[in-house]
Amino acid sequence: MSTSDGYRGESGGRGKKKRIHLAAHFPGVNSTTVWADPRSGSQIDFSSFEHLARTAERGLFDFFFLAEGLRLREHGGRIHDLDVVGRPESITVLNALAAVTERIGLAGTVNATFNEPYELARRFASLDHLSGGRAAWNVVTSSDAFTGENFRRGGYLDRADRYARAAEFLDTTRELWDSWSPDGAQRPFSHTGRQFAIEGAFTVPRSPQGHPVVIQAGDSAEGREFAASAADVVFSRHSSPEAGRAFHADVKRRLDRYGRQPGDLKIMPAVTYVLGDTDAEAQEKAAEIRRQQVSPQNAILALEQVWGRDLSAYDPDGPLPGIDPDPDSGRVQGRVRVADPFAVAAKWRALSQAKGLSIRQTVIETTGRQSFVGTPRTVAAALEEHVATDAADGFVLVPHLTPGGLDDFVDHVVPLLQERGVFRTGYSGTTLRSHLGLPAPVWKGGTP
Template identity: 80%
Template sequence: MTTDTSRTARKRIHLAAHFPGVNSTTVWTDPRSKSQIDFSSFEALARTAERGKFDFFFLAEGLRLREHKGLIHDLDVVGRPESLTVLSALAAVTDRLGLAATVNATFNEPYELARRLATLDHLSAGRAAWNVVTSSDAFTGENFRRGGYLDRADRYTRAAEFVATARELWDSWTPPAPGAPYGTPRPFAHSGRQFEIEGEFTVPRSPQGHPVVIQAGDSEEGREFAASAADVIFTRHGTLEAGREFYADTKSRLAKYGRDPDDLKIMPGVTVVLGDSDAEAQERAAGIRRQQVSPQNAILALEQVWGRDLSAYDPDGPLPGIDPDPDSALVQGRVRIGDPLAVAAKWRALSEAKGLSIRQTVIETTARQSFIGTPEGVAESLDTFVRTGAADGFILVPHLTPGGLDDFVDRVVPLLQERGAFRTEYEGATLRSHLGLPAPEWKGSAA
């Protein structure tokens, strides 16, 4: 354990909570697992995150129920509620916790979404955040009037202009006069390749100026977009070395946009498994992996790569000898895992080298925990990632709804606080203050 206990020189960790939902991380067979749609689940997890002094609560998005062999995917059968509606309700039962909604920039329009986000920022007294995502998926596009989809190359072009337009709208009211709570609306006009709009925005500038903008993605386009327009990047990397490489690369891009390195917080999504000893934690982690990848889920994961009906294969038997179908439409609404032929070759090599069955191979390659160990060991590892430039913080993705954060908040957060690596109390009221982000310049917008 580190002996550095300085509270002033130490870099502080940022923490956020991801609500577990329709994904393979969540263990729905556990008797402690509750509803993914009842408000009580959202409220319970959010209250735990706020008790732990987390920066924000994070909701994912799904714009269409995924399909497998023409049937609704098992994990989607209960559906997904709309994020901003849920967070508006949570604003009434939390006081300081940031509220982050994932909303697609491909299938929304700037005026409507900017208005909804600004409203949430007012309702929550400055705690709103927008996780900007894009889609090049024609399957999802079928749910929308515009139909079709954007070419992959155009996704970030639209997203960048979307964010810029939203910020113009948030800035379009005049600053308030002395003693007045709000300014006055003034006309806005935006003319660009993606949007041609003008009018007057209906919501005054919100308590933190602009809602915090989060961007999710590790691609080259995603990194550049985050450097130019985002306040937080939600990423993933499995090792300390990979984290440092991503961190250095992404931070190095900020200067060209006139931004400082601290203007963008890098927060990978992680999972944590705790035990009273390292051996107990490893045993628990292995049990969770087996729950996440049931025999049925193993075949589903295999079909996602192979693009073929593999229901006749034994999950405890060897991998298929046939090659994947790279043009398959067997799975709709889910991203195939990389290049199918390359992934299959990698999985076969691993299976042969270790003598793994289909299920064991899927467990080895897709179900993993980021931090496994005692509370002291996990606190040390999290602190090391941040102190050595691999992350600014973490978005925790628990495997249970809604009690999956309880152990972390009760057993790890106090240790981080003792180190001076994490706050003991909220020091501000807005999400920007929690994250240490600068207030946005009031540029204004006029027709």
């Protein structure tokens, strides 16, 4: 395999630099996206998806990544403002993007709790065929009864069981994909387990990648073990060097017990960036973006997510509440719950008092920070350092603008990474597995 694409090893061999993997996350209904910027466009129109995907492909990225939202989130009994713009179904969008892109991988988030293996296996195998081997599935789970109300089995899954179901779901899906052999022979499938009991004949022949690439994002002990046993890519949240190296080492250590090599799993944290003509200018731009991301209204919403109370009467430019959180209020629905709101509230109060920060300033300080800030050369050097020191194998870039937020990175940072010899100058393969340097899946179908 050409070194202009991926490779299985961790260092690229003696005398070779470790190559960087890059992916693009579509900026949608999250606190990163700045909707007030006049350059901000629709996150529903297909033209927005097309622009970002084509920009990422022009930048020779490994894949384009879509999130999923199965229910509009609520805050105080009302639809969360960011969700009012809607949340399209990811595989539908990726199928359309397959027709207007040629090489970039197409990754979609699909929930293993509220789907069934047979249907999902068909959808991803079809996408893999339509795209010529570029499909990827980001496996997520849910124990949220609020989301489950949209489904027939709403709320039935205990939180402790979600990884057990996801693991069997993925195993069953791979059994379906393996019911067609590499030479085109088909055989009936039969699976009986705690979560699923299905049998029949799978309708889609073996796809170009054999198995679409599997992405996983859990950070718990169960999530890390699941990633080591079954995932090809980990979408991690550890973007600082120290946290990244600790996570990278922990997950890679777990691979051996499953007969896997370090290069068989790529760890790619979600990161943001801000560029400027000078480092000082970039820092000023980053501070302004943080202020845009955390408007006065968003500051109160972020505060209510921790406190679980109606805090609309508080002044965003005033001090933090003196009252304790109410973690059982149910004021925020469909958003990630704060694990220990009392500890978070205490930390925020201490920070606010130490630095004399208002509510809005405290939220900006604790939630609105960019990962890489500086000139293109500064950012390129920092990205290389992260990968060279095993803080990551690559990055999933989350721009703050839809859909043009990736343009300046592709135009100004990618050429510098290429000059440094740490990023491809062209796609040498046609599948996402080849871009990532992942081994072909071993066919486990037996004799048809």
